[in-house]
Amino acid sequence: MKKEILKKEFKLDETKDGILIFPLKEFYHFMERVKGFFPYLSFITACHFLERKEFEIIYCVRDPFDSETLIFKTVLKEDEEVPSAYKFYKGAEWMEREIYDLFGVKFKNHPDLRRILLPEDWEGHPLRKDYEINRAPEKYDYRRKPVLRRRF
Amino acid sequence: MEEILKFKPEEVYYSRVLDKIMNYIERFPGGSVILTSTKKIFAWSRKSSLWPITFGLACCAIEMMATYASRFDLERFGVITRASPRQSDVMIVSGTVTAKMAERIKRLYSQMPEPKWVIAMGSCAISGDFYRNVYSVVPGVDRVIPVDVYVPGCPPTPEGLIEGVKKLQKLIEEVTTK
Numbered sequence: 001m002k003k004e005i006l007k008k009e010f011k012l013d014e015t016k017d018g019i020l021i022f023p024l025k026e027f028y029h030f031m032e033r034v035k036g037f038f039p040y041l042s043f044i045t046a047c048h049f050l051e052r053k054e055f056e057i058i059y060c061v062r063d064p065f066d067s068e069t070l071i072f073k074t075v076l077k078e079d080e081e082v083p084s085a086y087k088f089y090k091g092a093e094w095m096e097r098e099i100y101d102l103f104g105v106k107f108k109n110h111p112d113l114r115r116i117l118l119p120e121d122w123e124g125h126p127l128r129k130d131y132e133i134n135r136a137p138e139k140y141d142y143r144r145k146p147v148l149r150r151r152f
Numbered sequence: 153m154e155e156i157l158k159f160k161p162e163e164v165y166y167s168r169v170l171d172k173i174m175n176y177i178e179r180f181p182g183g184s185v186i187l188t189s190t191k192k193i194f195a196w197s198r199k200s201s202l203w204p205i206t207f208g209l210a211c212c213a214i215e216m217m218a219t220y221a222s223r224f225d226l227e228r229f230g231v232i233t234r235a236s237p238r239q240s241d242v243m244i245v246s247g248t249v250t251a252k253m254a255e256r257i258k259r260l261y262s263q264m265p266e267p268k269w270v271i272a273m274g275s276c277a278i279s280g281d282f283y284r285n286v287y288s289v290v291p292g293v294d295r296v297i298p299v300d301v302y303v304p305g306c307p308p309t310p311e312g313l314i315e316g317v318k319k320l321q322k323l324i325e326e327v328t329t330k
Contacts, residue, residue: 118288119252126287134285140251142290148298 002037002063003070009033012072019058020072027074027083034088038063038070041089046099050129053078055105059085076105084110102127195328198241198267199321205240205260206233210247212274212307219310229317237263242320243297244313248276248283249290261297269324271316272299275306 007014010030013021022030038061047056058073076082084107085092096107097116104125107113115122123137134143208216220226220233234240237260249257261268272293275281280291290296300323303316 117252131287134287136251136287140254140288142251142254142295145295147292147294148296149294150298150300 002068006030006033006037006070018071020070022072022074024074024076024080024082028087031085031088034061034070034072038068040064041085041091041095042069044085044092044095044099046103046105046127048103048127048129055103057082057099057105061089081106081108083108086110101125104128191329195325198328199324201230201232202242202269202317202320202324203232203234203240204242204244204271205237205264206235207260208246209249209253210274210276212246212277215307215310216244216246216273216313219313224310224314226314226317229314229321231317237261238265240264241267242269242271244271244273245277245293245299246273246307248280249293249296250288251290252288254290254293254296257293258296267328269300269320270297271301271303271313271320273303273313273316274308275304278302278304281306 003018003020006012007020010022010026010033015021040062042060042062044060045058047058049056055076055078056073057076058071060069060071062069074082082105084096086096086107087109093111094116096110097112097114099105100107100110100113101115101117102125114120118126119140121137122140124131124135136143138144208214218224220231231242241264243257243261243264245257261270270293272278276283276289277293280286280289283289284291293299301316301320303312305312308316
């Protein structure tokens with residue numbers, strides 16, 4: 001199995017659910033090997049851990065010819081940057097922009113790191129655990145604006 | 153029956169149209185002159201050619217499309233979608249309005265010529281519904297543009313939207329002939 005090969009080659013840990021954890025230092029080397037095995041990137045997502053002050057970036061890649069899926073993740077501190085997977089998978093561009101938009105994780109060597117879903121001048125990153133549930137910048141806070149009525 | 157058959161088909165058609173707008177006109181006996189007030193004829197023409205701007209925001213748009221399509225057929229009431237805000241006079245806000253979309257809605261609304269009306273379709277457009285406390289959602293489109301008719305439901309049925317359109321027609325008639 002390709003997963004076992006990768007696991008042996010990089011001496012990786014595995015969670016109970018069968019998800020590989022790879023160190024951030026070996027990102028480029030590891031991604032190159034993964035790209036050789038799994039040519040299709042299914043999704044990238046992230047998770048915030050408030051107490052550990054850490055992010056987990058989760059990648060799901062797929063080999064459409066063998067119908068095989070591999071999920072692997074990496075752990076980084078809140079102030080760390082993660083290298084962009086755009087060099088290996090072109091589809092990673094918008095997914096990484098979405099993670100930057102909602103979590104505030106910065107990607108090194110990303111071609112165009114802007115917000116993708118929220119307005120450009122939005123403050124804060126809403127999917128972080130320390131974000132208040134209905135906080136919005138004053139310009140976009142329509143809760144405080146009055147209800148408009150027709151005169152007739 | 154025989155009396156009707158004496159007319160030419162065109163005349164039957166015109167007499168039917170005249171019957172429909174009988175409330176608005178006075179006929180001279182035997183003459184071909186019609187007397188009416190401009191207010192009444194404007195109200196009649198405005199309410200029977202409501203042109204909404206073509207756009208949908210969320211799942212309510214699916215129901216709105218079904219209402220335009222052949223089974224329910226809003227075109228019976230003269231409701232034909234237009235692809236440009238410059239040609240349309242109704243805006244059907246169908247779905248959740250997000251803070252980013254609110255500015256676009258405001259711009260589209262200001263591009264529409266007067267007189268213009270707004271239908272808020274579905275509970276999200278009315279009040280935000282259960283997305284009300286989400287950071288990026290506008291709690292009701294009436295905080296962005298003034299709304300004339302609210303159609304409740306999640307989503308409203310096509311019959312519900314049709315009733316909303318009929319209510320709007322009534323409102324237009326009242327406002328214009330006032």
